[in-house]
Amino acid sequence: MSNLYLNCDNVYILWKGLQTLSSYNDILSSSADSKSDPYSPEDNINVVVRVRPLCSREEKSNDGSAVDFPGNGQILLTGLSDVPGMKGTKTKVFSYNVVFEPGATQEDVLQYSGITRLIEMAVEGFCATAFCYGQTGSGKTHTLTGPPNLFKGKKVNINSPDHGLIFRSFLYLFRLLQDRSNVHFVLKASFLEIYNEKVIDLLNPGNAKKSLAVRWSKKSQRFFVENLFTVDCEELDDLLAVLEEGMRNRAFGSHSMNDHSSRSHTILTVYITSEQQMENGVYITKQGKINFVDLAGSEMTKKTHSEGKTLEEANNINKSLMVLGYCIASLSDSKKRNGHIPYRDSKLTKLLADSLAGSGVTLMIACISPARSSLTETISTLRYASRAKKIRNKPIIVMDPREALIISLKREVEALQNENNHLRAALRLSADAIANGPSLSASRVHLNTPLKVDFDHLSQMEKSEMVELVKHYSNENNALRKENSELFAVRDLLIRDQELVCRENERLLKKLEDVNSLPNQAPETMKILNKALVHRLKNL
Numbered sequence: 141m142s143n144l145y146l147n148c149d150n151v152y153i154l155w156k157g158l159q160t161l162s163s164y165n166d167i168l169s170s171s172a173d174s175k176s177d178p179y180s181p182e183d184n185i186n187v188v189v190r191v192r193p194l195c196s197r198e199e200k201s202n203d204g205s206a207v208d209f210p211g212n213g214q215i216l217l218t219g220l221s222d223v224p225g226m227k228g229t230k231t232k233v234f235s236y237n238v239v240f241e242p243g244a245t246q247e248d249v250l251q252y253s254g255i256t257r258l259i260e261m262a263v264e265g266f267c268a269t270a271f272c273y274g275q276t277g278s279g280k281t282h283t284l285t286g287p288p289n290l291f292k293g294k295k296v297n298i299n300s301p302d303h304g305l306i307f308r309s310f311l312y313l314f315r316l317l318q319d320r321s322n323v324h325f326v327l328k329a330s331f332l333e334i335y336n337e338k339v340i341d342l343l344n345p346g347n348a349k350k351s352l353a354v355r356w357s358k359k360s361q362r363f364f365v366e367n368l369f370t371v372d373c374e375e376l377d378d379l380l381a382v383l384e385e386g387m388r389n390r391a392f393g394s395h396s397m398n399d400h401s402s403r404s405h406t407i408l409t410v411y412i413t414s415e416q417q418m419e420n421g422v423y424i425t426k427q428g429k430i431n432f433v434d435l436a437g438s439e440m441t442k443k444t445h446s447e448g449k450t451l452e453e454a455n456n457i458n459k460s461l462m463v464l465g466y467c468i469a470s471l472s473d474s475k476k477r478n479g480h481i482p483y484r485d486s487k488l489t490k491l492l493a494d495s496l497a498g499s500g501v502t503l504m505i506a507c508i509s510p511a512r513s514s515l516t517e518t519i520s521t522l523r524y525a526s527r528a529k530k531i532r533n534k535p536i537i538v539m540d541p542r543e544a545l546i547i548s549l550k551r552e553v554e555a556l557q558n559e560n561n562h563l564r565a566a567l568r569l570s571a572d573a574i575a576n577g578p579s580l581s582a583s584r585v586h587l588n589t590p591l592k593v594d595f596d597h598l599s600q601m602e603k604s605e606m607v608e609l610v611k612h613y614s615n616e617n618n619a620l621r622k623e624n625s626e627l628f629a630v631r632d633l634l635i636r637d638q639e640l641v642c643r644e645n646e647r648l649l650k651k652l653e654d655v656n657s658l659p660n661q662a663p664e665t666m667k668i669l670n671k672a673l674v675h676r677l678k679n680l
């Protein structure tokens with residue numbers, strides 16, 4: 141832990157709200173909408189920084205470290221007077237929730253970056269995203285997947301300490317699922333890259349690396365990749381195979397700042413569908429997912445000496461990162477946040493839109509080199525990270541809208557039935573009494589007819605069946621509401637009658653007292669009067 145700076149007051153601020161997950165009841169009763177928002181106020185993107193060690197190239201060229209760690213999640217940059225635009229400034233301090241210094245291990249990143257909470261949220265039905273950002277050669281791919289040769293051998297050593305965050309997250313995810321034996325999970329995964337503004341399926345690249353279309357889904361209100369291959373992953377090995385296959389197919393190149401430079405942005409997504417039986421026997425389905433995004437590094441083409449194909453790649457990388465930068469800058473500015481955000485200007489921002497400002501929870505790992513020669517890029521990355529910290533998004537659980545509606549209606553029907561039964565019991569109304577009394581809804585008989593619904597397989601129902609079910613529950617709901625108000629009307633009527641009877645009673649008793657107090661009345665007259673009063677009292 142000596143190599144990790146934690147600002148403990150802040151680390152879990154983001155997660156504090158998220159830890160108080162509402163019960164399913166709260167989520168369902170909030171609305172019949174497809175999405176429920178148990179969190180308020182809005183939550184920020186969690187930003188952590190990882191500083192890699194000086195690499196052999198930097199050491200050979202006597203390129204010393206310009207980064208210091210004063211503690212409390214701070215990063216101190218020194219020797220800034222030579223950096224363009226920083227004249228007169230010698231040092232600069234940036235603060236973050238967590239800073240991993242060069243000696244931090246891959247396991248430290250799993251334990252202290254907040255990724256474990258992100259995985260837990262994905263299991264709960266949220267859309268979670270972890271992305272690495274930084275200049276070329278700053279350690280993004282190392283952080284997410286480990287060193288380049290890890291997947292080159294025939295057999296991957298699963299105990300290697302070099303494995304990155306993705307591999308470790310898979311292990312953590314499977315351990316988590318094993319602990320929840322009462323929930324049925326289905327896992328799928330996809331892996332794509334955005335290379336020169338083309339989306340390529342890394343699990344099904346084809347010979348010509350055919351580009352896939354990015355389209356807008358009206359239903360889910362987000363962008364998606366058409367015809368992207370998703371692989372069923374029953375076992376941990378299946379997920380690991382997805383990672384290996386994608387890494388093998390990914391576009392790498394080399395330039396003077398990184399021998400094994402990623403020339404594309406990649407998004408590996410694990411889709412987690414869960415089915416859980418609630419206490420009332422109803423099954424609910426939730427669809428969470430976690431995206432691992434490895435961005436290609438921004439680069440100064442002069443420094444990387446890029447030309448030809450590498451230069452074209454660099455231009456495309458820089459362009460899409462610039463759009464990402466605009467989006468982050470707009471989203472972090474409270475005045476611009478609600479205006480136009482240029483997501484549509486690049487495929488990368490289209491696919492990250494939901495993670496940045498939508499309904500997801502997001503972790504950004506900003507990677508930097510400590511080298512003096514990288515100070516300009518380091519400042520730029522840290523500024524980017526500071527801006528991202530200000531972005532607020534609204535995490536929500538994604539549920540099937542029809543299922544949510546049916547469950548909500550069914551819940552309401554049950555509550556109304558209970559209330560009505562209670563009222564009936566309180567009023568001691570028999571079916572006959574109701575029939576002869578104030579007009580009560582005739583739909584009562586119909587309401588008690590049980591509906592044969594297989595709630596275990598709600599999600600597999602035909603659309604038309606679901607529509608019928610929604611109609612049925614809506615009708616039952618309306619009829620119950622009608623009956624409910626009628627029962628309340630009967631109750632009010634009876635209360636009023638009772639009051640009238642009491643008042644008449646009091647009046648007659650008073651009369652009786654008055655009559656009894658008259659001494660001169662003839663006994664025969666008294667008898668007749670008493671008889672009449674008793675008769676009237678009896679009939680009340």
Ligand SMILES: Nc1ncnc2c1ncn2[C@@H]1O[C@H](COP(=O)(O)OP(=O)(O)OP(=O)(O)O)[C@@H](O)[C@H]1O
Pocket residue numbers: 191192193195242274275276277278279280281282283286287288398400401402403435436437438507
């Ligand atoms: N924390 C670290 N510890 C040890 N070596 C590291 C660390 N981070 C990065 N490296 C090494 O630094 C080199 C560059 O790292 P990496 O390829 O991950 O950078 P990158 O940011 O993904 O670059 P690019 O954007 O060009 O793909 C690699 O040789 C990698 O193994």
